[in-house]
Amino acid sequence: MKKDTSTEAKIKEAAKTVFLAKGFEGCTSREIANAAGMNVALVNYYFRSKSQLFKLVFQSAVEDIVLSTVHIFKTEQTLIEKMRYFIEKEYEFLAKHPEIPNFIINEMNREDGCFIEYNHLFQQVAETGIFNECMTEQAAGRMREISLVSMILLIMSNCQYPTISKKLMQSIHQISEDEYAGQLISHRSHVTEMIIAYLFPKNLSNT
Amino acid sequence: MKKDTSTEAKIKEAAKTVFLAKGFEGCTSREIANAAGMNVALVNYYFRSKSQLFKLVFQSAVEDIVLSTVHIFKTEQTLIEKMRYFIEKEYEFLAKHPEIPNFIINEMNREDGCFIEYNHLFQQVAETGIFNECMTEQAAGRMREISLVSMILLIMSNCQYPTISKKLMQSIHQISEDEYAGQLISHRSHVTEMIIAYLFPKNLSNT
DNA sequence: GTCTATATCGTGATAGAC
DNA sequence: GTCTATCACGATATAGAC
Numbered sequence: 001m002k003k004d005t006s007t008e009a010k011i012k013e014a015a016k017t018v019f020l021a022k023g024f025e026g027c028t029s030r031e032i033a034n035a036a037g038m039n040v041a042l043v044n045y046y047f048r049s050k051s052q053l054f055k056l057v058f059q060s061a062v063e064d065i066v067l068s069t070v071h072i073f074k075t076e077q078t079l080i081e082k083m084r085y086f087i088e089k090e091y092e093f094l095a096k097h098p099e100i101p102n103f104i105i106n107e108m109n110r111e112d113g114c115f116i117e118y119n120h121l122f123q124q125v126a127e128t129g130i131f132n133e134c135m136t137e138q139a140a141g142r143m144r145e146i147s148l149v150s151m152i153l154l155i156m157s158n159c160q161y162p163t164i165s166k167k168l169m170q171s172i173h174q175i176s177e178d179e180y181a182g183q184l185i186s187h188r189s190h191v192t193e194m195i196i197a198y199l200f201p202k203n204l205s206n207t
Numbered sequence: 208m209k210k211d212t213s214t215e216a217k218i219k220e221a222a223k224t225v226f227l228a229k230g231f232e233g234c235t236s237r238e239i240a241n242a243a244g245m246n247v248a249l250v251n252y253y254f255r256s257k258s259q260l261f262k263l264v265f266q267s268a269v270e271d272i273v274l275s276t277v278h279i280f281k282t283e284q285t286l287i288e289k290m291r292y293f294i295e296k297e298y299e300f301l302a303k304h305p306e307i308p309n310f311i312i313n314e315m316n317r318e319d320g321c322f323i324e325y326n327h328l329f330q331q332v333a334e335t336g337i338f339n340e341c342m343t344e345q346a347a348g349r350m351r352e353i354s355l356v357s358m359i360l361l362i363m364s365n366c367q368y369p370t371i372s373k374k375l376m377q378s379i380h381q382i383s384e385d386e387y388a389g390q391l392i393s394h395r396s397h398v399t400e401m402i403i404a405y406l407f408p409k410n411l412s413n414t
Numbered sequence: 415g416t417c418t419a420t421a422t423c424g425t426g427a428t429a430g431a432c
Numbered sequence: 433g434t435c436t437a438t439c440a441c442g443a444t445a446t447a448g449a450c
Contacts, residue, residue: 007433007434022317022318023232025230025232025233026232026317028424028425028426029425029426029427030424030425030426038434039434039435039436040425040426040427041427041428041429041434041435041436042433042434042435043426043427044426044427044428045433045434046433048427049426049427050425050426050427102312102313102316104375105309105371105372105374105375106309106313108374108375108378109309109374110229110233111229118378118379119381122379122380146397147390147393148380149376149380149382149387149390149394150390150393150394150397152376152379153368153369153372153376153390153394154365154394154397154398154401156368156372157364157365157368157369158361158364158365160368160372161360161363161364161367161368161371162360162364164312164368164371165312165360165363165367167312167315167316168311168312168315169356169359169360171315171325172325172329172359173329173355173356174326175356180356183354183356183357183360186354186357187356187357187360187361190353190357190361190405191361193405194361194401194402194405195401197404197405198397198400198401198404198405214415214416235442235443235444236443236444236445237442237443237444245416246416246417246418247443247444247445248416248417248418248445248446249415249416249417250445251444251445251446252415252416253415255445256444256445257443257444257445
């Protein structure tokens with residue numbers, strides 16, 4: 001995939017960087033234009049308004065994270081292996097795109113925020129069959145009884161919160177970015193073992 | 208404690224509500240003034256500037272959550288009981304003040320954000336002896352070996368993320384605020400059992 | 415202490431030359 | 433397509449009357 005160096009693409013890329021870092025209200029159109037090496041007029045020429053541009057960036061951020069999830073669950077593995085693999089890949093994804101979760105959460109809370117058809121995206125995850133698989137395992141007594149909401153919360157909490165709270169944690173523990181990244185590596189192991197052990201209490205061979 | 212109905216107090220209270228809901232950049236001085244039934248001039252008369260006012264609100268929000276923590280760990284209980292009790296109280300606190308975690312996290316990420324002496328506050332938690340107690344139990348083999356950072360992350364992730372992501376979860380699962388609140392009740396049980404089971408693997412009587 | 419009126423600036427968006 | 437110049441608006445903050 002060769003890089004698109006058109007003006008439009010450069011603005012969109014700069015917008016993604018700036019919006020993800022500062023949010024919609026935290027930056028100006030001029031800031032985005034400068035980051036792209038352009039001026040405000042061009043931003044509005046290509047995208048009509050700041051809101052329109054934001055909407056594009058937001059949707060692509062949501063799709064990024066959803067599609068990376070879909071991809072993982074399509075693998076041929078046992079349920080437990082899939083969960084392990086998902087947590088691993090989620091930590092990798094968040095290491096590359098640490099701003100995305102908070103970006104999405106903030107936009108959801110903003111009044112006049114841009115609303116998206118989540119149903120359709122969530123559906124894509126459901127279509128991997130991962131949720132049905134969980135229901136089957138639960139019915140068979142091989143997995144703990146737990147609601148879908150709770151299961152998703154367990155996994156997302158333990159994957160996303162450590163990234164979301166990075167600055168806060170660094171400040172509390174007085175540690176550098178690198179030290180925190182190191183902590184995250186061992187934390188990922190704890191999280192994986194803890195969740196698997198809880199969801200699959202009878203499982204003994206946690207390979 | 209009788210309610211302070213002075214102009215200054217009313218503005219500060221309105222500011223707390225508005226800032227917590229929308230963040231520093233998400234609202235205006237006029238909005239705060241109106242919410243307090245006052246005008247902009249009065250806001251600046253009492254607090255000199257929007258930033259100053261925000262700083263006061265921010266500090267008090269941080270103190271609220273830290274002091275509620277300190278209070279909990281000062282009780283006379285076994286370590287496991289303290290953890291259970293903490294998670295329970297944290298969920299109760301967050302039900303009352305759901306905006307605080309995201310508010311703090313966002314402020315930490317904002318450039319020109321207001322920086323606080325966290326050391327001093329974290330110290331207050333440390334002075335309850337809770338961390339020493341964990342180290343002792345770990346050394347004695349009664350608690351799993353885990354870093355302080357990781358332990359705090361485990362607990363905070365599972366307490367705070369479900370509140371932080373409320374809007375997102377409602378949207379994904381297409382459920383109402385009340386339905387989500389119901390989910391949180393059972394989720395709290397899962398979280399408690401999961402964390403205790405992981406941190407204290409040999410413990411059998413999880414009362 | 416509280417108000418109205420205003421100064422000053424930065425914002426999003428556009429007009430119009432090239 | 434790209435630029436400069438500019439408009440219209442709303443923001444923070446303050447001056448000054450009461």
